[in-house]
Amino acid sequence: MAGVQVANVSRSFGAHKALDDVSIDFADGGFYALLGPSGSGKTTLLRQIAGFDFPDAGRIAIGGESVERVPVEKRRIGMVFQNYALFPNMSVADNVAFGLSVRGEAKATIAAEVQRALDLVQLGKLGGRRPHQLSGGQRQRVALARAIVTKPRVLLLDEPLGALDKALRVDMQIELKRIQREIGITTIFVTHDQEEALTMSDRIGILRDGRLVQEGPPEEIYDRPQSEFAATFLGDANIFRGDATGSGIKLPDGTTIAASTGASVPAGAKASCAVRPERIRISTGAAKPDPANANTLKGQVSKRIFAGNNSTYFVDRDGQTLKVIVQNTGAERLAEGQDVVLSWSPDSTVLIA
Amino acid sequence: MADQLAIGSRRGLKPALPLLLPAYLWLTVAIFLPLSAMVFFSFMTDLPLAGKEWAFTLGNYEAFFSQSLYSRLLLSSLRLGLEVTLWCVVIGYPAAYVLAKVLKGRSREAIFLLVILPFWSNGLVRIFSWAMVLREGGILDTALNAVLPFKINIDLMYSYPAVIIGLVHSYVPYMVLTCYLTLQAIDDSLIEAGRSLGASRRQVLWRVIIPLSMPGLIAGSALIFVPVVGSFMEPRILGGRTGTFYGTVIEDQFAAVFNWPLGAALSFILLAVVLIILALAAPVLRRAG
Missing domain, CATH: 3.40.50.300 (P-loop containing nucleotide triphosphate hydrolases)
Structure with a gap:
């Protein structure tokens, strides 16, 4: 040996x-x-x-x-x-x-x-x-x-x-x-x-x-994938691309996404963020601001795939389709075309140089 | 393949008949009937031509057993068959191995063509070109004397080696082709598996590749041995006086002496002997394969 x-x-x-x-x-x-x-x-x-x-x-x-x-x-x-x-x-x-x-x-x-x-x-x-x-x-x-x-x-x-x-x-x-x-x-x-x-x-x-x-x-x-390739090849990931702010990234439309894991990228440099689909919460109305899930985005459900123990929602937002996996807990399922709010924690957001 | 078998057994032989009929009709007319006539002739005293008298006899078969010449010639023909087959294995198998396992793409096609080429040339032309090479003052003799500083005399014409050379040249493609087919079917990962288990290339060759290429070696040997034992053209032209073999004697009976009954009887004895040899060898060969 x-x-x-x-x-x-x-x-x-x-x-x-x-x-x-x-x-x-x-x-x-x-x-x-x-x-x-x-x-x-x-x-x-x-x-x-x-x-x-x-x-x-x-x-x-x-x-x-x-x-x-x-x-x-x-x-x-x-x-x-x-x-x-x-x-x-x-x-x-x-x-x-x-x-x-x-x-x-x-x-x-x-x-x-x-x-x-x-x-x-x-x-x-x-x-x-x-x-x-x-x-x-x-x-x-x-x-x-x-x-x-x-x-x-x-x-x-x-x-x-x-x-x-x-x-x-x-x-x-x-x-x-x-x-x-x-x-x-x-x-x-x-x-x-x-x-x-x-x-x-x-x-x-x-x-x-x-x-x-x-x-x-x-x-x-x-x-903690170190590259977009690693993030998407091993498991599924939503990737956001923008400019590093020092504590996350700023998307082209001005939205900021906070990231507290991953690489440290100097402010102003190009960077991306990866978020696993199962880490994102999906809700209908505007929920109360929750510091634990500080990243929020609005979007519209374009497709739902039911797989028994979970459902995958495809949410369209500003030309990008995001994937969200929700466990089947018995809660109400969302319909296609519904407006939704996505939220997740900066801890679940990996900054990639 | 399982599906085809299933269909075959469900429908029986009937639907296959139209497909089989042409081939079997042809075989019956072209092979079976003349061969039966030959069996008939072999029991006759003379050919029933031009109103000649004839009767049934076992004399033609008796001739084989009463004159030691025939069995001696048969033995030397069997030895010739064995030697030519052996040389074909020694020369053909390595060539087949290189073609199947070493060469790729265009170079494989080119070398393959060179192997097949003898098939596409006329047998007589092939043999007479060997005569030009092998005789004294021929191509081989002249070429060697041009290169070597001392004088040597190469005259292989009309000798046993000349017959072997000519026959090996004619039949080696069979061995290359049958061995190539079986070697190509051997997965390269088997060779790698053997080596990963600590076997040298030589051990892999002896314990994996050669046992797996047995079907090709056997098929090639059968394809070569049988016609070589009955061959007459190469022995006659390249062997001269030393080239008297069982096949040439049969040919003499048909072409020169016009004793068809004896020729036919000798042919069937050869057929029987070859069948017995193949039957005896089958179990041994099957175990090896």
């Missing part, structure tokens, strides 16, 4: 910069998600850590040992592929045994370790099956057992749940997390699914166009 350090790694394919000076420190035993849209470089970064591809510049260390020029078979990593990549010519047990057998371990040791790994992923009885006789979720577990049976220093997962349907995916998220805790292995997990990243990982790194946009615990990134 070991941590992974990625320092100033760059990788170009022709004129395309797939990774541009990326540095991340993956601590020993942590569960990390690399999150980003397709083409953001997250898979390229994972392949550099795995050793399928070497960086043009920068340093990669596993357990303190520089590995950026070490080929994949010597890095002692475990990898789970998006399509599982099980060997179709081998039984489940032989698939899991592959890594131990190429190392020349004794037959008895291999059999015992394989059984242990299959038990860990709750497939103890299916060792004799062929991969094509398994369901998607079972293949996923075999791929995981095969990756961890060699006791790798790092576990790398390339969108491992992407091919599963929703219900199975949630099961596997819980299962994967359990196994990761049980063996305490440093795990790096590539995904484009923000919900998966939020629910599973200890830390998230958001990538965009080959650069690391923000890195930190899920709560921190969600509550």
Whole structure:
């Protein structure tokens, strides 16, 4: 088991910069998600850590040992592929045994370790099956057992749940997390699914166009995004753009929005504010001024989407559509076309430089 | 595919008949009937032409067993088939691997074309051009002597190696094509998975790629072995006096000696032997695949 350090790694394919000076420190035993849209470089970064591809510049260390020029078979990593990549010519047990057998371990040791790994992923009885006789979720577990049976220093997962349907995916998220805790292995997990990243990982790194946009615990990134991209890619956000005032921003129409979290931007500079839809209150009449929800805006409901436990209101205001999510508390629902007042706290408003 | 099978089993054979009929009619007229006539001939004393006397006999088959020449020639033809198949694997498989897994785009198309090219040239032209290359004072001899400081004499013409060279050249495309198809179907992530588990490239090749390309190797070998055992053109032209094989003897019976019954009998014995070999090899090969 070991941590992974990625320092100033760059990788170009022709004129395309797939990774541009990326540095991340993956601590020993942590569960990390690399999150980003397709083409953001997250898979390229994972392949550099795995050793399928070497960086043009920068340093990669596993357990303190520089590995950026070490080929994949010597890095002692475990990898789970998006399509599982099980060997179709081998039984489940032989698939899991592959890594131990190429190392020349004794037959008895291999059999015992394989059984242990299959038990860990709750497939103890299916060792004799062929991969094509398994369901998607079972293949996923075999791929995981095969990756961890060699006791790798790092576990790398390339969108491992992407091919599963929703219900199975949630099961596997819980299962994967359990196994990761049980063996305490440093795990790096590539995904484009923000919900998966939020629910599973200890830390998230958001990538965009080959650069690391923000890195930190899920709560921190969600509550204090440092860029409009981070705010809108991880969760939903209403973005206001204007000029910084020192305690918030002033919109082009003169309205001021107070913000008490986020970056500090000198007055007069261009800045924006992000507010999560669930932090905004929506009401019909002009309510009493409330210092806790000092930011107020008037608007008109243009659309309502009912989703059972909550409703999303789209509120038009001065050419901008704002999103507001209201829990279903039994209170009266608002009609489309109704004039409304939105209010929220400066504490819920993140200033972005 | 599951859907197609379901439809097939629901409707039965009837709707498929109009689609199958032309092919089977053609096969019946063009292959089955003449072949049946050949079976018939093989039991005759002479061809029923120009009012010649003929009777039924087993003599043509007996000839194979009573004269050791035929079985000796059959053995050397089987050995030739085996050797040519082996060379085709040794030469064709690496080429197929590079085509399927290393080259991309235009360079793949170009190399592919070079592999297929022999198919598009006339067989006789191909063999006679080899004759020009292999004979003493030929292209190979002249070229080597022009480069090397000492005098060497290359005359491969009318020899066993010449026959092998000619046959391998004619048949290697089959091996490249069948192996290319199976290799291309192997997902690259399997190779990466193997290496991520600590296997060297060589270990991945032996334990993952070659077992998975067995169907292509087997199909290619069957496509090559069977016609090579019965081949006569390459042995005759490139082998000269050393080029007497089972296939050339059969050809002699039909084209030179005009003893069709014996030629037919020898052909069916060859067919039987090849079928027996394939049947014996099938379980072994299936396990390997």
